[in-house]
Each structure stands twice: as structure tokens, then as C-alpha cells.
Amino acid sequence: MIRVRFAPSPTGHLHIGGARTALFNYLYARHNNGKFILRIEDTDRTRSTEEYIEAIIKGMKWLKLEWDEGPFRQTDRFDVYRSYVDKLLKEGKAYYCCCTPEELEQRRKEALAQGKSPKYDGRCRNLQGQGAKGQGAVRFKMPQEGQTVVDDLIRGKVVFENDQLDDLIIMRSDGTPTYNFTVVVDDVDMKITHVIRGDDHLNNTPKQIHIYKALGYEIPLFAHLPMILGSDKTRLSKRHGATSVMAYQEMGYLPDALVNYLVRLGWSCGDQEVFTREELIKHFSFENVGKSSGVFNPEKLLWLNSQYIIKSNPDELVGLVIPFLESAGIIRKGQDIDRKWLSKAIKTLQERAKTLVELANSLRYYIAEDVQYDEKAKTKFLNEKSMPYLKEVKEGIESISDFSALELEKVFKSIVEKHGIKLGALAQPVRVAMTGGTESPGIFEVLEVLGKEKTLRRLDKALKIIKGEN
RNA sequence: GGUCCCAUCGUCUAGCCCGGUCUAGGACGUGGCCCUCUCAAGGCUAAAACACGGGUUCGAAUCCCGUUGGGACCGCCA
Numbered sequence: 258m259i260r261v262r263f264a265p266s267p268t269g270h271l272h273i274g275g276a277r278t279a280l281f282n283y284l285y286a287r288h289n290n291g292k293f294i295l296r297i298e299d300t301d302r303t304r305s306t307e308e309y310i311e312a313i314i315k316g317m318k319w320l321k322l323e324w325d326e327g328p329f330r331q332t333d334r335f336d337v338y339r340s341y342v343d344k345l346l347k348e349g350k351a352y353y354c355c356c357t358p359e360e361l362e363q364r365r366k367e368a369l370a371q372g373k374s375p376k377y378d379g380r381c382r383n384l385q386g387q388g389a390k391g392q393g394a395v396r397f398k399m400p401q402e403g404q405t406v407v408d409d410l411i412r413g414k415v416v417f418e419n420d421q422l423d424d425l426i427i428m429r430s431d432g433t434p435t436y437n438f439t440v441v442v443d444d445v446d447m448k449i450t451h452v453i454r455g456d457d458h459l460n461n462t463p464k465q466i467h468i469y470k471a472l473g474y475e476i477p478l479f480a481h482l483p484m485i486l487g488s489d490k491t492r493l494s495k496r497h498g499a500t501s502v503m504a505y506q507e508m509g510y511l512p513d514a515l516v517n518y519l520v521r522l523g524w525s526c527g528d529q530e531v532f533t534r535e536e537l538i539k540h541f542s543f544e545n546v547g548k549s550s551g552v553f554n555p556e557k558l559l560w561l562n563s564q565y566i567i568k569s570n571p572d573e574l575v576g577l578v579i580p581f582l583e584s585a586g587i588i589r590k591g592q593d594i595d596r597k598w599l600s601k602a603i604k605t606l607q608e609r610a611k612t613l614v615e616l617a618n619s620l621r622y623y624i625a626e627d628v629q630y631d632e633k634a635k636t637k638f639l640n641e642k643s644m645p646y647l648k649e650v651k652e653g654i655e656s657i658s659d660f661s662a663l664e665l666e667k668v669f670k671s672i673v674e675k676h677g678i679k680l681g682a683l684a685q686p687v688r689v690a691m692t693g694g695t696e697s698p699g700i701f702e703v704l705e706v707l708g709k710e711k712t713l714r715r716l717d718k719a720l721k722i723i724k725g726e727n
Numbered sequence: 728g729g730u731c732c733c734a735u736c737g738u739c740u741a742g743c744c745c746g747g748u749c750u751a752g753g754a755c756g757u758g759g760c761c762c763u764c765u766c767a768a769g770g771c772u773a774a775a776a777c778a779c780g781g782g783u784u785c786g787a788a789u790c791c792c793g794u795u796g797g798g799a800c801c802g803c804c805a
Contacts, residue, residue, distance in 0.1 A: 303804095365802085374730080394803050395803095412733095421730055421801090429803040430803060456798085457798095459731065460799070483798095521740080528752075530740095530754050547733095548733060550732090550797085551739065556738080561755090608767060609767045688764075698765095699764070
């Protein structure tokens with residue numbers, strides 16, 4: 258049974274990079290009928306918050322990255338870590354270190370200034386019981402010779418010289434455990450078979466391997482994912498724009514579109530760009546995960562989002578767009594709206610909106626009582642020249658009983674033929690009268706969605722404006 | 728500074744493991760054309776890359792070495 262985990266630290270929101278790590282774990286688990294575990298690594302009590310735990314869970318749920326076990330929290334397991342530390346201490350595989358953080362910082366700086374490696378110098382390592390027992394931080398005794406090989410599923414064998422490794426702190430002087438230790442203990446306890454995480458952990462891996470060995474446990478398989486970079490090729494951060502997953506929800510992105518974008522950043526499946534969740538699960542494999550880091554490209558994400566909006570069922574879009582209509586002030590919060598009609602309106606706009614925010618805004622002229630005219634469009638199309646045509650459209654419309662796009666087209670066509678003009682000469686003035694602007698879905702569709710009553714009212718208003726009555 | 732990782736169009740990538748089929752394929756973005764009542768969507772099309780230098784070989788994007796460039800890590804953060 259394959260068991261993987263996503264183990265974020267709640268010191269911030271779920272961000273793009275974390276989401277992709279979670280996604281790859283999720284896909285690997287689902288592809289292999291394994292288990293996906295969520296574990297919150299909150300041992301840094303000064304920086305972890307409940308709020309961020311909630312935010313991470315919210316982000317995971319929004320992306321529909323369902324986990325099978327957890328969320329486990331490391332702060333619930335301090336006694337477990339403590340017992341493992343005691344075991345190592347007893348076996349002489351760890352020792353107390355009474356160097357203060359200030360001293361260490363000082364020595365690190367000096368080493369760096371002299372061009373030396375800033376690793377811990379092992380000062381307390383050989384004190385052999387002379388050091389203050391039971392106080393200070395606990396360090397793990399790393400082997401100082403030989404090599405450690407990380408056999409990575411993505412990178413192959415990576416060799417580290419053990420003399421490069423330093424005795425890392427596994428328990429702080431306040432008794433709380435640290436990351437490199439808890440991660441091993443938890444992965445063992447939770448029977449994790451594959452550790453799938455960011456590339457930034459590759460250098461930690463040999464240290465963790467030694468902890469597994471000291472504890473006498475089997476070493477899991479590792480897969481280190483390439484990093485996601487910003488446009489300047491440095492690690493993706495706020496400087497590059499939105500990095501929080503939920504910011505994309507607010508900007509009107511569909512979770513499936515984000516997932517699709519993220520998975521293609523580092524993974525490929527031939528020439529295919531758009532995938533259903535089922536296809537992703539079916540095809541996902543580390544064989545097709547690249548080694549090099551990738552630059553986050555918001556334009557491609559936007560394109561994918563537009564593709565997902567086009568593919569969506571308009572009825573589903575109704576529920577998704579309503580919050581955006583509310584926040585744009587197009588409808589009042591909790592206002593009743595005819596969902597069937599809204600669905601029809603959305604259908605005409607789907608291929609024109611790249612985000613739900615755009616979709617909501619483009620719905621404005623359908624929903625609002627009055628049109629807001631674009632000044633340029635108004636002067637160009639609502640004038641003496643178009644007035645007679647507008648009148649004829651009005652008369653034609655009044656005469657039909659079936660107010661459908663099909664019938665409307667007939668009305669327009671007969672006027673066009675009668676005057677020997679192009680359809681555009683008729684459609685554009687009507688478009689401005691209906692929407693206030695020069696861009697919209699096909700004019701017949703717009704009229705049909707608007708309905709006879711609203712159409713006639715807007716035609717009247719446009720005619721009044723031309724006559725200067727408004 | 729040390730260690731580790733990486734290197735194909737501006738960007739994401741296919742190809743690389745198993746050298747010839749690569750005048751290097753696809754996608755986003757950009758330009759042009761078509762469609763057309765506008766805007767989109769869609770279709771067609773163009774420009775655009777094997778970082779560099781050495782090997783190995785009849786032949787290298789593909790294998791080896793080096794250089795350069797980029798990234799990550801070196802915390803009583805995770």
C-alpha cells in the first residue's frame with residue numbers, strides 16, 4: 258500500500274508551490290490506489306497559527322485535493338517525539354548542546370567571513386557528560402565519514418559526503434522538537450512509503466536518512482519536485498504577484514483550471530494540455546516529471562481558465578458567478594435571481610470571459626435596469642443616421658409573437674435587405690442601445706436573453722437620446 | 728564561501744535513458760490571414776530554442792568531460 262503525505266507548515270496561506278506539492282502527492286496516491294495523508298507541521302509555535310491551518314485546509318478543499326487521513330498536528334505528538342529523543346540520548350546517538358543561539362550565530366558569521374563552511378563545529382559533541390545534562394538543546398550525532406546516497410525517483414542517485422553534514426538540533430532548549438526530526442518520526446509512524454516534496458528539501462535528505470538509520474527504521478522512497486520560480490527566475494514570492502491559492506479563487510479562477518496549470522508545470526503527457534481529473538490520475542507518473550525548475554506563467558493559467566469556463570455547464574456557472582455578481586454590486590446580497598434565465602445569459606458569455614470576475618461584469622447589462630452608455634459608442638452609433646433603422650427594428654419587434662433569436666434574425670434581415678445595408682449598420686446601433694457598448698455576444702442572442710419588454714424599453718430610450726429628449 | 732540540483736523557442740514542454748526518422752514537435756503569449764453583426768471562440772499561418780567549448784562516433788539536442796549561467800540548502804524555520 259502506497260502512502261504519501263503533504264506536510265505544510267502553517268506559517269502562511271496555501272501557496273502555489275505548496276499546492277503543487279500537495280497535488281503531486283494526491284495524484285500519486287490516487288493513481289496507485291494509495292492513501293494521501295495531511296499533516297500540519299506546526300512545531301514552530303511562534304510562527305504557526307490556527308488561522309493559517311484553516312486557510313490551508315480551505316485551499317486544499319477548494320482545489321478538491323481530498324486527503325484520506327488527518328489532518329494530524331505535530332503539536333499533538335510532542336510526547337512521541339520526546340520519547341524518541343530520549344531513546345537516542347540513551348543510546349548515545351544524540352547529545353545535549355549548551356551553546357547559546359547567540360554564540361552559534363556569532364561562530365556562523367565568523368566561519369562565513371573566513372570563507373569556511375558555517376556548519377556546527379561539534380563543540381559540545383565530545384564533552385562526554387561534562388556538558389550540562391538535561392539542559393540546552395539536543396543535537397543528533399551525524400556520522401562524519403563515508404557517503405550517503407539518496408536514490409531519488411526524479412533525480413536518480415544523489416551522493417553526499419557525510420563530512421559535510423553537521424550535528425543538527427533535534428530538540429530545542431525549550432523541549433520542542435525540530436523539523437528534520439519530527440518529519441522522520443512522523444513519516445515512520447504514519448508508514449509513509451514515498452516522500453514527495455519540494456527540491457528545497459533535497460539537501461536535508463541525507464541528514465534525515467541518518468535519523469531513520471539511528472532509529473532503526475526503513476528508509477522511504479524520495480521524490481524531489483523542481484521548484485516554481487517567478488518571472489525573474491527566483492523563488493516564487495509575493496513580489497511576483499498573487500501566490501496564495503485563495504487569491505486565485507477571488508480573482509475568478511476555477512479550481513480545476515489551477516490544478517491543470519499546476520500539474521503541467523513540471524509534468525507532461527505528450528502534447529496534451531487540458532486534462533480531466535480522471536485523466537490526470539490515470540496518467541500521472543514520476544517518469545514524466547521534469548528535473549528543471551519552472552517559471553510560473555500567469556498568462557497560460559488565464560488561458561486554461563478561459564478554456565475551463567468555456568467547457569463548463571452554464572447551470573454550474575450560475576452558482577459560481579453569483580458571489581461575484583454580489584461583490585460587483587450587480588445584484589444585492591441574497592437577492593433572488595431567476596437561475597434558469599441567468600444560465601441562458603451565461604451561455605452567451607462563456608466564451609468571452611476568461612475569469613468569473615469578467616463573466617460577472619459582462620452580465621451587468623443583462624441584469625441592470627438601465628444601460629450605462631459608453632460615450633464614444635453613443636456618439637458613433639446613436640445618431641440621426643441610425644434613428645430610422647432603430648425605429649424599424651422597434652416596429653418589427655413589436656409585430657412578432659415569438660421573441661426568439663431565430664425570429665429576430667428574420668426581422669433584421671428584412672430591414673437590411675429593404676435598405677440594401679450591411680447587417681453591421683443595423684446591429685451596432687442596436688447593440689449600443691442594448692448594452693451601452695460596441696462589444697457583446699451575437700445581437701439576436703442578446704435580444705432574446707433581454708426579452709421583449711426590456712428590449713423595447715431600451716430601444717425607446719435610445720430613440721429619445723437621439724432626439725435629445727434625455 | 729561550501730555542498731547539492733538544473734540547463735531545448737520569451738514561458739511551459741516533447742524529443743534525451745535505447746545516438747541517425749530533428750530542415751527539433753506541441754501549448755501559452757506575439758504578428759498575419761480566414762470566419763464574422765461587434766467582441767470573443769474557432770481554423771490556418773508566421774517569427775521564435777538544442778547555453779558555450781572540447782571530446783567519443785561515419786553521425787550528437789541525445790553519450791562523456793569542462794566552462795558558463797541559474798536555482799536550492801548550509802537556522803534552537805519548515
